[in-house]
Amino acid sequence: MGKYLITGGAGFIGSTLANHLAKENTVIVIDDLSMGKKENLIENSKLSFIEGSVTDKELMSEVLSSHRFDYIFHFAAIASVADSVERPVETHQINFESVLMLLELIRKHQKDLKRLVFSSSAAVYGDEPTLPKREESIIRPLTPYAVDKFAAEQYVLDYQHLYGINTSAVRFFNVYGPNQNPESPYSGVISILVDRYKRLQAGSAAQFTLFGDGSQSRDFVFIEDVIQALLLVAGKEEALGKQYNVGTGNAITLTELIEVIDEALEIKLPVKYETGREGDIKDSVADISRLQGLGYRSNYSVQAGMKKYLVSENLI
DSSP: OOEEEEETTTSHHHHHHHHHHTTTSEEEEEEOSSSOOGGGSOOOTTEEEEEOOTTOHHHHHHHHHHOOOSEEEEOOSOOOHHHHHHOHHHHHIIIIIHHHHHHHHHHHHOTTOOEEEEEEEGGGGTTOOOSSBOTTSOOOOOSHHHHHHHHHHHHHHHHHHHHOOOEEEEEEOEEEOTTOOTTSTTOOHHHHHHHHHHHHHTTOOOOEEEESOSOOEEOEEEHHHHHHHHHHHHHOGGGTTOEEEESOSOOEEHHHHHHHHHHHHTOOOOEEEEOOOTTOOSBOOBOOHHHHTTTOOOOOOHHHHHHHHHHHTTOO
């Protein structure tokens, strides 16, 4: 039993974690619903929802001064690389300044916090070509999103070393699974693909726009593996002050991914090819040996994870 605060907790990863934890723990979710949906959260007497922004100092001060949390998971962010290029100042306020404010409020009000887990991103590695990406790999952020994620992550870890606040960070690779919103500009490629297959199955005209030639590769990690990783990082003392890649350690190209879904659904999705987007990274795969050192094991290949996802969406 514990008490948890999850910022951005109505979003995809946050809501999945909140629903999992609320089975046995008290969970408070803060979300401004700019990306998340309240209906992602289960009805549970142990789970309470606050609509608001992590940039609202008055709100965050009230929450952190009136509760004693065991764990805080910070997911709230503008999660779109493309959006950060369009809106760098607003991205910085949410993805960096709110994190520094949160750290100071924790320092003031949460003396007994067991762990703050900050959600960073594989985007911090940028286009440095060496694969797989290790936590100590060269960092070459290409976008405001990546710059802010890396800077905020370093502040989070430094607060452990400088002020004794119990912190860890996770660098998510390409997370997918139920409750991703395909209509959102922040959504992952898999949820957009699944939406197109849904339309195709329903008899509507549907095609997928692929930016680039399809040879770009990604480490796609199923949400249930991500929950396992988050709980390990939050619970292990050896994870203090460290960052962890969260992936599978295996990559698949976008063309291969589409072939996997085509085969599973016995249908062929029309693909339209467009020029690659600025800031997009060609290849990305995680070295997960540090996470495996905490006991993590990836239970879902892309084939297995996609099958479970497609079943949850009533496509199979």
